[in-house]
Amino acid sequence: DVKVTQSSRYLVKRTGEKVFLECVQDMDHENMFWYRQDPGLGLRLIYFSYDVKMKEKGDIPEGYSVSREKKERFSLILESASTNQTSMYLCASESPGQGPNGYTFGSGTRLTVV
Amino acid sequence: AQSVSQHNHHVILSEAASLELGCNYSYGGTVNLFWYVQYPGQHLQLLLKYFSGDPLVKGIKGFEAEFIKSKFSFNLRKPSVQWSDTAEYFCAVPVSGNTGKLIFGQGTTLQVKP
Numbered sequence: 001d002v003k004v005t006q007s008s009r010y011l012v013k014r015t016g017e018k019v020f021l022e023c024v025q026d027m028d029h030e031n032m033f034w035y036r037q038d039p040g041l042g043l044r045l046i047y048f049s050y051d052v053k054m055k056e057k058g059d060i061p062e063g064y065s066v067s068r069e070k071k072e073r074f075s076l077i078l079e080s081a082s083t084n085q086t087s088m089y090l091c092a093s094e095s096p097g098q099g100p101n102g103y104t105f106g107s108g109t110r111l112t113v114v
Numbered sequence: 115a116q117s118v119s120q121h122n123h124h125v126i127l128s129e130a131a132s133l134e135l136g137c138n139y140s141y142g143g144t145v146n147l148f149w150y151v152q153y154p155g156q157h158l159q160l161l162l163k164y165f166s167g168d169p170l171v172k173g174i175k176g177f178e179a180e181f182i183k184s185k186f187s188f189n190l191r192k193p194s195v196q197w198s199d200t201a202e203y204f205c206a207v208p209v210s211g212n213t214g215k216l217i218f219g220q221g222t223t224l225q226v227k228p
Binding site: 033041044 | 120123148150156157158159160163204206214215216217218219220221
């Protein structure tokens with residue numbers, strides 16, 4: 001069964017800490033995405049990547065950065081965590097070339113910044 | 115800019131009731147539409163998708179959705195809901211001109227009472 005794996009299910013970090021959220025997919029997908037999910041706001045795109053070492057900003061990139069050194073791994077970095085970054089973070093991957101196939105999502109990381 | 119709107123934020127139904135969740139999108143060229151579902155404690159998963167052809171699309175677990183181009187709508191339906199359908203439902207469309215990025219609606223929380 002194909003998978004998108006997020007390294008942590010729950011995280012609690014302090015304000016000002018640098019936070020790394022890891023995502024690994026085993027489907028050889030080119031496209032990977034990071035979203036945050038907040039009640040009443042749905043999913044909002046933070047960053048995405050179409051290839052290794054390639055990244056593009058989504059709708060809410062402020063306060064975040066990403067890294068994609070290998071095809072299967074896409075990391076989200078909170079440079080200096082703040083309380084308004086408390087949220088559920090979802091990673092997804094997708095294979096292009098056949099039209100939008102829909103995403104495969106990870107289980108999510110619920111981050112609390114205190 | 116492309117957008118997606120879900121009218122119902124929280125729906126409460128009794129078992130065996132019929133379900134219809136609204137989704138409207140702004141037009142952006144070729145229309146591809148998705149419904150995702152997130153069961154409590156689980157990851158988001160694809161419920162159904164529309165690419166072309168028959169505007170009535172059938173998905174998993176007895177769900178279906180109808181694409182009505184004139185109304186820019188893609189409403190999700192199920193004739194008879196079960197307690198196990200309790201979940202959050204998201205409508206999504208690709209960003210116009212970009213086959214990878216999806217824009218999600220705000221989500222609808224469905225609570226089915228046994």
